Amino acid sequence: MSDIKAISIAEVDKGMSGIRRWVFWIIAVVAPLILPLIFDSSYAISMMSQMGIAIIFALSYNMLLGNSGLLSFGHAVYFGLGGYFVIHALNAIDAGKFYFPVTFLPLLGGLGGLIFGISFGYVSTKRAGVTFAMISMGIGELMFAASSVLPIFGGEAGVSSNRVTGTGLFGINYGPPIQIYYLIAGWAMVSALLIYALSLTPLGRMVNAVRDNPERAEFVGYNPQRVRFIILALSSIFAGIAGGLAAINYEIVSQEYLSANQSAMPLLMTYIGGTMHFFGPVLGAILVTFLQVVVGVYTKAWPLYMGIVFMIMVLFAPQGLAGLIMQHQPILRAGLGARLIPSYLYAMVSGLIMLLGIISLVEFIYHLSTEIHSGTEMTLFGISFDIASSFPWVITILLIAVGFFFFRRACSAISSSWNSALAEIKGSESHE
């Protein structure tokens, strides 16, 4: 494994050069524009809107986690407060108190995020590491508690509004969901571009330096507290924009926006997607939202599946999806990608068998503990059976055991195909 790491790290910077980088950016711009033409159901469009919001939120979060090494448990504060700013603004616009085009309302969300980013960040960024994590959590809890007390948060019911204010530009009034989708997609692109550009500035590099070694940063003239503070303030702008878009999308902002649960979402997304590559959080946001929406329809146990995915990533692929993908660059470039396919297929099939077993087991237990009142009869994957009998359980355990056995073998097949590919690359390098 150490070989894999050494090569992939050295290749990362060179990997995305020239034409490929352009292709990447063109896809990133074109795909969101044409996707709703392909997936045009209202279900798909609402899911993609949710993904757009999640992408901004996760990218904002990774400005802290990946770029600055700041693990926040309270990023929902800036998301939620941005949301409240926008929902109150919408109500004020509806009431005719002032005029502001809805298209630019997320800016107010960003402003809300920034104001609180500056006030809370001043305290929380005094320290990094565990202290920062704890303070961010404390601030999160504080705001959550405040939201049930202060009338401006609308209590448990939240604050609702109507996004069709009649003030849209060029006759776009944001009534139909597709218009909201494009609003979100537009803001997501602008935000992603700005966050990316930010990573290429002097400040962007210094936050990396402070992440790696705050002490050394002090001895090249930088105050690490100040650097952390500025990046947190900037990051809270984008969290606020995401919250503002959510407010416009759902036309309601409630306590849920400020909850610990909401703070955990970008952490999951960013970690699963990969913190060390710019597009990691984007992948994570798309995948987690997809799981949340699609799996959420089929089973109440979706947070559990989410947890399992998260655990597996933390344990076996801490570099995230983006890291896994980028690891393949040297092998793909050497034209040896095909060599990996058989072992990957092997792992996929055996993994699916194991997954089938695990899902069945989880669903059985969920059924027993939450829906026992409707009897022990249940339907899974289109098959009906009675979980009071032992037969389904035996099948399930068998699936897990067999899947696990072959999956283990598939893993060593993967590792040997990797080794042979890497050996060949090294061999051809030394011939040059």
Add this chain to the structure above:
Amino acid sequence: MNNTPILELADVTKSFGKTQIINGVSLAVPRGERHAIIGPNGAGKSTMFNLISGRFPVSSGKILLDGNDITAMPPFEINRRKLSRSFQVTNIFHRLSVYDNIRCAVLWSLGYKHSFWRSLNRLKDVTELANHTVEEIGLGAKGEALAGALTYAEQRALELGITIAGGAEVILLDEPTAGMNHSETDAAVELILKVTKGKTLLMVEHDMGVVFGMADRISVLVYGKIIATGPPEEIRGNKAVKEAYLGEEAV
């Protein structure tokens, strides 16, 4: 020529709890001098560096940089006043490339501060200075390599590069040749002489060959006190030094 010493310590003490590590050190280093601090283990050499560079606060006494009081300043303030230091244990930005390590070291001194509206790659002065420094420390071929993946000697060179890149006037080197073999040490000494030309250099060093070969003056620190300061030949002949230090290690 300005006659105020560029660095001056006036009766500096430092205690950790009840243990006094630095016991009233006074020292004046004139501009452009190469000054070595030697002394047995535990004499307080590194502590002295930590006090000068602002890593620890002093217990009492004063430290002046070019006549200005820097005693209570945090490290980054002191660094902005053109005093830079290296560390005995390599202290670099591990997950950044060699080139980026150096770029981070020059950003403040070139006035870019927390700028987030300029593209780093387009800053000509940063690029030039970083390229120049990377070449100077002999890592030109390794510019894109991750700092954490370098060999020990290369990391020491990078450590030195980060220290000098910003153009500091006063440079503190804490055991720059620690852990190196003979040929590495020779290369390191040559490099140090090259990159600190015209600067004031203060260094802690255990290798007596290096010390006596490089230093204009030497101070001997024993139990937190400077027992002698003078040119190498004078220190070599000093009786108290021989007893307290040189005799002990049989040089």
